[in-house]
Amino acid sequence: MPELPEVEVVRAGLAPAVAGATVSVVEVLDPRALTRHRGSSDDFEARLTGRTFRAVVRRGKFLWLPLDGGSGEGEAVVGHLGMSGQLLLRGIEAPRERHERVRIVVEHPRHGELAVVFADQRTFGSLAVDALVATADGAAGGWGDDTALVASQAAHIARDPLDAAFVDAAFGQTLARKAVAVKRVLLDQTVVSGIGNIYADEALWAARIHPETPASALSRRGAMRLLAEVRTVLRKALAEGGTSFDAQYVNVNGQAGYFAHSLNAYGRHGSPCPRCGRPIVRLAFTNRSSHLCPACQRRKAIRLPAVIVK
């Protein structure tokens, strides 16, 4: 469930400890953590050992750590936390985490030796050594680095709503030509990245928009209001350290965030809507759920063409 705020907390925690650090040892404990790496575990270890991390960069829910040197535009370690992935900073003597999959020992010129531990209960997350490619729009690849490069595995992902190079007008135009439910579009990482089920439900609640509203049925003003609410909820969650329900999402020190206390709709079915007091409901949505207030978030009436009935 790490979405943009949670991944940004991890990025910001990792950056000061890892930027400028050199990899001394790589241990792959479970090759399923490398499903997106083109090559063996040995290849991953060999490509990484001895390299120096230049930065920690994030776009949407993707993280990448550019490596110094190399050919062409260079390479990076690209990572996605999936459902339950964690990147933890530990001392080199630290015992194994419960679901530890990869351990990268680095030597930092000021902080000394550290272990970067990738732990992942459900193994939807993964790490890979990946090529860096130029960004399509020439702007910086993401948060945390000024260079106009992006990991190739994240290059097809749209910019996220907190990215300075995100284009609001293009987002509005995309919504206007999509017939599918607006919530689906919010979750489509090729349209806007960083939003998952929690923040989609929260933003739609704040904007008083029913998740099944066809995207194209929103007015331009409605679309921009939704985008503004997306940004507000992402920023608030980031300021509170992200959303943690159990031990699934934690920062690099293993600590939970506080935003779960601020949720208005997600997971609150049966509880009163904080705005109107009527119960929040849960609706089936593909293989997951939508949480909403049916009173505040009215399904927009679809204007049907006139039909002549004999």
Added chain:
DNA sequence: CATATTTCCTGCCTGC
């Protein structure tokens, strides 16, 4: 081309 469904995985929770 656009949209819908399936797949990957483990741990917790419910109901029998």
Added chain:
DNA sequence: TGCAGGCAGGAAATAT
């Protein structure tokens, strides 16, 4: 107490 089944869900692959 055990165990089956449901559920959680991001994104790529596959199907319609």
